[in-house]
Amino acid sequence: MLLSELVALVESDVPAEDGVPSELQYEQAVKDAVMDFSEQCGLTQVGTLNVVSGTATYALPADFLKLIKLESFAGEGVMHSAEGLIPLSASWTERHTIRNGRITFYPVPRYTMARCFSYKAAWILTPADDEYDNDEYETLGEREGRIVVLKAKAIASTKKRDAQAGSNIKYSFGAVSEDLSGNSEGIDKDIKTYESDYEKAWKRYNGTVGIF
Numbered sequence: 001m002l003l004s005e006l007v008a009l010v011e012s013d014v015p016a017e018d019g020v021p022s023e024l025q026y027e028q029a030v031k032d033a034v035m036d037f038s039e040q041c042g043l044t045q046v047g048t049l050n051v052v053s054g055t056a057t058y059a060l061p062a063d064f065l066k067l068i069k070l071e072s073f074a075g076e077g078v079m080h081s082a083e084g085l086i087p088l089s090a091s092w093t094e095r096h097t098i099r100n101g102r103i104t105f106y107p108v109p110r111y112t113m114a115r116c117f118s119y120k121a122a123w124i125l126t127p128a129d130d131e132y133d134n135d136e137y138e139t140l141g142e143r144e145g146r147i148v149v150l151k152a153k154a155i156a157s158t159k160k161r162d163a164q165a166g167s168n169i170k171y172s173f174g175a176v177s178e179d180l181s182g183n184s185e186g187i188d189k190d191i192k193t194y195e196s197d198y199e200k201a202w203k204r205y206n207g208t209v210g211i212f
Contacts (some may be wrong), residue, residue, distance in 0.1 A: 001135060001136065001137055001140050001141070001142065001143045001144075002133075002135065002137075003027065003030060003031075003125060003133075003135040003136065003137070004133045004134075004135070004137050005145070005191055006030045006137075006145060006149060006152065007023075007026045007027055008124055008149060009145075009149045010026055010149055010152045010156050011016060011026055011028060012031060013153055014153050014156040014157050014160065014190075017077065017160060017163075018158070020160055021156045021159045021160060021161040021166075023157065024041070025159050026152075026156060029152045029155035029156040030144060030149075030152045031125065031147065032151075032152075032155055033148045033149070033150075033151035033152035033155060034122075034123050034125075034137060034140070035122060035203060036149060036151055037123070037144065037148050037151060038065060038121075039065065041121075041202055041205055041206050042065055042066075042121055042122060043063075043120070043121040043122075043123070043139065044119075044120065044121070045061070045063065045116060045118070045119055045121040046070065046117070046119075047064075047113065047116070047117055047118075048112070048114050048116055048117075048120060049115045049116075049117060050102070050114050051105070051109050051111065051114070051115055052107055052109070053110050053111055053112045053113050054108060054109070054110070055108070055109065056104050056105050056106070056108040056109065057102050057103070057104040057105075058091050058102065058104075059102055060101050060102060060103055060119075061119070061121070062124055063102075063121040063122045063123075063124045064101060064119055064120075064122075065119070065120045065122050065172050066119060066120040067098060067103075067117060067119050067120075068114065068117075068118040068119050068120060068207045069117060069118045070096070070167045071115050071117060072116045073114040075179055076172075079111055086111060087112070092207050094106070094107070098180070101128050107196075116134060123137050123139055123140045125137055125143070126138050135188070143205075144180070144205075146201070147198065147201040147202055147205060150194050150197050150198035150201060151194070151195075151198045153190075154191050154194035154198060156196045157190050157191045157194065158185055158191055160187060161184050161187040161191065163182060164184055165189070
């Protein structure tokens with residue numbers, strides 16, 4: 001789905017007041033909602049690490065969230081590498097760490113081979129390659145979009161409530177008076193509803209297609 005489509009859905013139910021949320025805040029609400037949904041559910045993707053002898057650290061895909069499984073290449077005391085079979089000592093073990101989108105192997109690999117892995121992936125935004133407003137979450141369908149919008153509406157409503165926090169007062173000017181004390185209470189109810197609906201929606205989604 002297009003980022004602009006998701007923003008429009010949020011704007012229609014959470015209209016701005018006095019410029020809050022701003023257009024940038026609406027966009028950020030959608031982006032934050034997509035990331036939250038990714039962490040709750042996510043996609044299962046498959047990738048390949050082209051391991052080279054003497055190199056320990058490798059970049060992971062841009063949509064990487066969590067490693068599910070890394071292909072094992074050793075068996076019965078040997079390593080099946082691009083160089084052929086490499087004998088392994090009985091005490092040999094390999095470990096890895098993942099930090100800031102990069103995986104590092106210990107000890108430093110002394111083999112060259114392609115290693116497949118599966119991972120939990122986020123829905124990521126693909127920037128438009130022209131002047132039109134066409135930034136898109138290419139793998140985010142309408143079903144996922146409906147769930148994301150619930151979270152985005154909660155985030156946008158929170159921005160709106162916080163901006164109005166200092167306006168919860170009673171005032172009068174001549175014969176005109178207005179009580180603004182109830183505004184934030186109404187928004188708080190909306191936020192709780194959006195958050196509750198969002199949690200129910202992503203749990204249903206996970207129960208159907210998720211493994212996390």
